Amino acid sequence: GENVEQHPSTLSVQEGDSAVIKCTYSDSASNYFPWYKQELGKGPQLIIDIRSNVGEKKDQRIAVTLNKTAKHFSLHITETQPEDSAVYFCAASPNTGFQKLVFGTGTRLLVSP
Amino acid sequence: EPEVTQTPSHQVTQMGQEVILRCVPISNHLYFYWYRQILGQKVEFLVSFYNNEISEKSEIFDDQFSVERPDGSNFTLKIRSTKLEDSAMYFCASSDYQNIQYFGAGTRLSVL
Numbered sequence: 001g002e003n004v005e006q007h008p009s010t011l012s013v014q015e016g017d018s019a020v021i022k023c024t025y026s027d028s029a030s031n032y033f034p035w036y037k038q039e040l041g042k043g044p045q046l047i048i049d050i051r052s053n054v055g056e057k058k059d060q061r062i063a064v065t066l067n068k069t070a071k072h073f074s075l076h077i078t079e080t081q082p083e084d085s086a087v088y089f090c091a092a093s094p095n096t097g098f099q100k101l102v103f104g105t106g107t108r109l110l111v112s113p
Numbered sequence: 114e115p116e117v118t119q120t121p122s123h124q125v126t127q128m129g130q131e132v133i134l135r136c137v138p139i140s141n142h143l144y145f146y147w148y149r150q151i152l153g154q155k156v157e158f159l160v161s162f163y164n165n166e167i168s169e170k171s172e173i174f175d176d177q178f179s180v181e182r183p184d185g186s187n188f189t190l191k192i193r194s195t196k197l198e199d200s201a202m203y204f205c206a207s208s209d210y211q212n213i214q215y216f217g218a219g220t221r222l223s224v225l
Contacts, residue, residue: 032212034213034214036216042218042219043117043119043204043216043217043218043219044156044204044216045216046213046214046215046216049213089155089156091156093212098144098161098163098168098208098210098212099161099169099212100146100158100161100169100171101148101156101158101214102158103155103156103157104155105154105155106155
């Protein structure tokens, strides 16, 4: 089955810096890659996703890149703000119909003012 | 904005007791899921549900677990005889046909 690895486990940046979180997956059948932000005591919140027919997607300060050949995808946050501090999870899923999400182990991002 | 609603937010129970966790998925979604997150760990898939039947379940989802859609709006997870290791956050999610999954805020289950 699918296995998703995520790095780093913790990331500390200064406000205004960029942050990059990387994930690799094992199942070449996976075609859908969402990213979730989880704040303390809350459920995962979808922030951006990408499907395998595109290599990059941007939404304001957040971007995701996908390299299907290498089976890895990354989350890029530019101009980080203290409110970006949270745990970020990547996930992978086959795109056919509805399927379970397989999550990475999470990255705790701390943005210091 | 539509959201997935879960109740209760926190459930405390004694080992061996039955618990029912409740979820109201987004109204026009047809696919429903339960996930579990043990404190400090990643989110793990438990079960998916479509058209009134289980589509897929993980090895965690043993005979002690069951799911039900008792009416047109609720989706429940029952644990028949809770164990200490069932203590976790339980998240309900729902999706449209594109598999974009939206999560509820979760129920924290504490088994004493």
